[in-house]
Amino acid sequence: MGAPSPPLSTGTASTNPLEDYFDTHVLGPGVFKWRHYFPIYDRHLSRFRDTPVRILEIGVLGGGSLHMWRHYFGAAAHVTGVDIDPACTALAADGIDIQIGDQGDPAFWRAFLASAPPIDIVIDDGGHHPEQQVATLECLLPHIRAGGVYICEDIHGPFQPFQSFLDGLTRPLSALGDGETPPPHLHLHVASVHRYPLVAVIEKPAVSSVFEAQLHGSEWPAGPGPWDSLASVQR
Numbered sequence: 001m002g003a004p005s006p007p008l009s010t011g012t013a014s015t016n017p018l019e020d021y022f023d024t025h026v027l028g029p030g031v032f033k034w035r036h037y038f039p040i041y042d043r044h045l046s047r048f049r050d051t052p053v054r055i056l057e058i059g060v061l062g063g064g065s066l067h068m069w070r071h072y073f074g075a076a077a078h079v080t081g082v083d084i085d086p087a088c089t090a091l092a093a094d095g096i097d098i099q100i101g102d103q104g105d106p107a108f109w110r111a112f113l114a115s116a117p118p119i120d121i122v123i124d125d126g127g128h129h130p131e132q133q134v135a136t137l138e139c140l141l142p143h144i145r146a147g148g149v150y151i152c153e154d155i156h157g158p159f160q161p162f163q164s165f166l167d168g169l170t171r172p173l174s175a176l177g178d179g180e181t182p183p184p185h186l187h188l189h190v191a192s193v194h195r196y197p198l199v200a201v202i203e204k205p206a207v208s209s210v211f212e213a214q215l216h217g218s219e220w221p222a223g224p225g226p227w228d229s230l231a232s233v234q235r
Contacts, residue, residue, distance in 0.1 A: 016042035018072050029091070031064035037153065037199060044149050044194070044201050045072075048120060052076040056119050058103050058126035058136060059083060063091035065125070070095050080116075082126070104132040109139035118145045124152040130161040137165070137202075141189055147206035153199055166200050169193055176211050187211075 019038040025031055053076070055069050060083035069079050079096045081088065082103060089098045101108035103126045122140050124133060133152055141150055155162055170193045172186050191205040 016046075018042055018068065021068050021071055025064065025068070029062045029064035029067060031068055032061065033065065034153075034198060036197065040196050040199055040201065041151075044151070044203065045121060048073060048077075048149075050074040050076065052078070053120045054117055055079045055121045055123065056140070057081050057123040059124070060085070060088040060091060060098065063088070063096075066091070066096045067093070069123075078117075082112075084127075103127060104129070104135045106135055106139055109136070113139070113143050116143075119143060120145050120148045122148075122150045124150075125154065128154045128156070130165070133162045134165050141202065141204075144204055146204055148204045150202040150204075151199065155198055155200060162200075166193060166195070169202070 016038055018041050019035070022031060022033065022035075022038065049072065051073070053073050055073065055077060057066060057069065057079065058081075060066065060081040063081065066079050066081050070077055073079075075095070077095065081091070081096065081098045082101060083098065084100065084102050086100050089100065092098045099112060101112060103109075103124070119140065122136075122144060124136050126132060126136070133155070137150065137152065144150060152162070157163075169186065169190055173190065173193070187205065188208065189204060190202055192203045194201040194203070
């Protein structure tokens with residue numbers, strides 16, 4: 001066996017602009033986030049910076065994260081916060097609006113979506129109960145624009161029921177036959193599902209894909225194999 005891998009760094013040096021903002025934000029509306037979320041955010045969301053992106057965050061609390069997102073994405077971004085507490089409407093600001101409603105109520109989402117502009121990014125930091133997370137994902141995922149991102153935070157526990165719901169999105173992604181396969185309906189809304197400690201990220205496909213297995217080259221092993229049926233089609 002080779003030498004053991006070096007230990008992971010436990011330094012606290014900043015890795016991205018979101019973490020910079022968080023570390024220097026000592027006055028004003030509060031921001032409460034797990035620190036390991038910041039590289040996850042930046043990995044999946046950095047491509048939207050300095051674009052007219054529309055972000056929907058569920059769970060307003062003190063309103064500090066709404067300002068964090070606006071700072072991160074830039075002046076062209078628009079952030080909508082959704083909360084069940086009517087007092088949160090006082091936290092609206094330039095480029096930030098507040099909608100009051102219950103994220104677990106599909107009727108609220110139907111009314112909201114009837115007049116809401118297209119959404120690029122959803123961040124569910126709301127009630128954290130699995131039934132709320134499921135209802136929110138089911139209602140919003142079809143309405144996120146192509147190439148958009150859905151993030152659900154604070155999925156605590158390996159047997160939290162929303163984990164099983166995510167499995168229902170993840171495993172059918174591989175339900176493809178041999179050769180050319182038109183994308184099943186799920187693939188129109190889910191390109192990938194990423195699981196991190198406490199966080200799940202769903203990325204929507206930017207374009208519709210056709211799944212096609214191709215053979216290149218002229219030399220193949222003798223005897224039966226998966227290349228036989230494919231080669232006979234592609235010769």
